Amino acid sequence: MFTIEHDFDATVVTLMDEGTPHLQEDVTIQAFEDCVTVEQLDTRQDVVQKITLSIAQIRDLAAALDLPEGVYQLRPAPRA
Numbered sequence: 001m002f003t004i005e006h007d008f009d010a011t012v013v014t015l016m017d018e019g020t021p022h023l024q025e026d027v028t029i030q031a032f033e034d035c036v037t038v039e040q041l042d043t044r045q046d047v048v049q050k051i052t053l054s055i056a057q058i059r060d061l062a063a064a065l066d067l068p069e070g071v072y073q074l075r076p077a078p079r080a
Contacts, residue, residue: 009033 005012015027025041036058038051053061063074 001016001018003012003014003016005014009032011031013029013031015029017024017026025043028039030037030039034055036053036055038053039048041047042049060072060074063072
């Protein structure tokens with residue numbers, strides 16, 4: 001299950017793990033104009049872990065989800 005909210009400066013997506021015995025904590029993704037943050041509570045340390053990705057890293061991640069194993073570099077499409 002997930003939720004989507006549009007705040008003043010970000011779009012916030014929260015992913016909730018609905019699986020059975022080994023549920024993970026909710027993951028919150030905040031998409032800003034210049035970066036994307038991913039947060040999840042670490043229950044062992046009782047602290048929220050946060051990762052910040054640039055827009056270029058998000059673009060690369062999106063492309064990587066559809067590619068086989070290997071090393072890649074995205075390049076702009078040639079102009080006609």
